Amino acid sequence: MRNIQSGVWQMSLAMLISGSIGAFVLLSGLPVMEVVFARCLIGGVTLLLFIRLSREPLTRLSRLTLLLMAAGGVAVVINWLLLFASYRHLSIGLSTVIYNTQPFMLVLMSMLLGERVSSVKWAWLTLAFGGVVLVLSSELSAAHQGNGLLGVAMALGAAFFYALTALITRQLRQVSPQQIALVQMVVGTLMLLPLVQISFELRPMQWGILLTVGIVHTAIMYQLLYAAIQKLPTPLTGSLSFIYPLVAVVVDKLVFNHTLSLTQLAGGALILLAAAGNNLGWGEKRAKVINAAK
Secondary structure: OHHHHHHHHHHHHHHHHHHOHHHHHHHHOOOHHHHHHHHHHHHHHHHHHHHHHHOOOOOOOOHHHHHHHHHHHHHHHHHHHHHHHHOOOOOHHHHHHHHOOHHHHHHHHHHHOOOOOOHHHHHHHHHHHHHHHHHHHHHOOOOOOOHHHHHHHHHHHHHHHHHHHHHHHHHHOOOOHHHHHHHHHHHHHHHHHHHOOOOOOOOHHHHHHHHHHHHHHHHHHHHHHHHHHHHOOHHHHHHHOOHHHHHHHHHHHHHHOOOOOHHHHHHHHHHHHHHHHHHHOOOHHHHHHHHHHO
């Protein structure tokens, strides 16, 4: 019981931290690529320190495992680049809500790999698609056309690459999550190093934001998240994950005074409801009972 309680607090704190990252990205005033590069570099160094201090032995990696981890690193970096870029075209709250279509990207990828998708999951997928259509309809207005649609495309692209990262990580169950994250940060740093112009002439506030994103939003958040996942049952983990988009919407309102329109709220509600149903397995047991009765 104590493990469950500590896991709930760890997962909740991890989601609270995640929900605030959009504000830090925008307040930095820096190009998205520089923010992601700093996140990889600072987060990687901090994760290495955490691993060293914990004195946990590292898993020996085969060439195939290392290649999979590197591919996951490329996917997670593209995911961050697209998500952070979408904040500049949409509100943080709306980008985050659209980003929560990621479970359905994973369902579709799994289906393409031969995994059977239940009719219940198809129903949740259809509901989420309806939510995206509602969001798109609001972005097709004259005030939002162009940049808004680009932001939607970026948020959906970010969700796709997050799902790809999750699919790759499924194949790495023998490797500790901290080690996977560390390799991803190293890959991200090397991948972006030739593409960024490193400048040390930043304002103190910008340095503070980059350090916060690297240490708090990456290294510490990973530690909290992985510790919680090890302690909590999957349904509880899934339900607590919805703290993330809710916090993002609240932070967006408090910091930038952005609010969602009624149409966007309706679309976002459908997406989050569908994601909750998918993650928590709503309707699956009932469907199994009906099938068994037949």
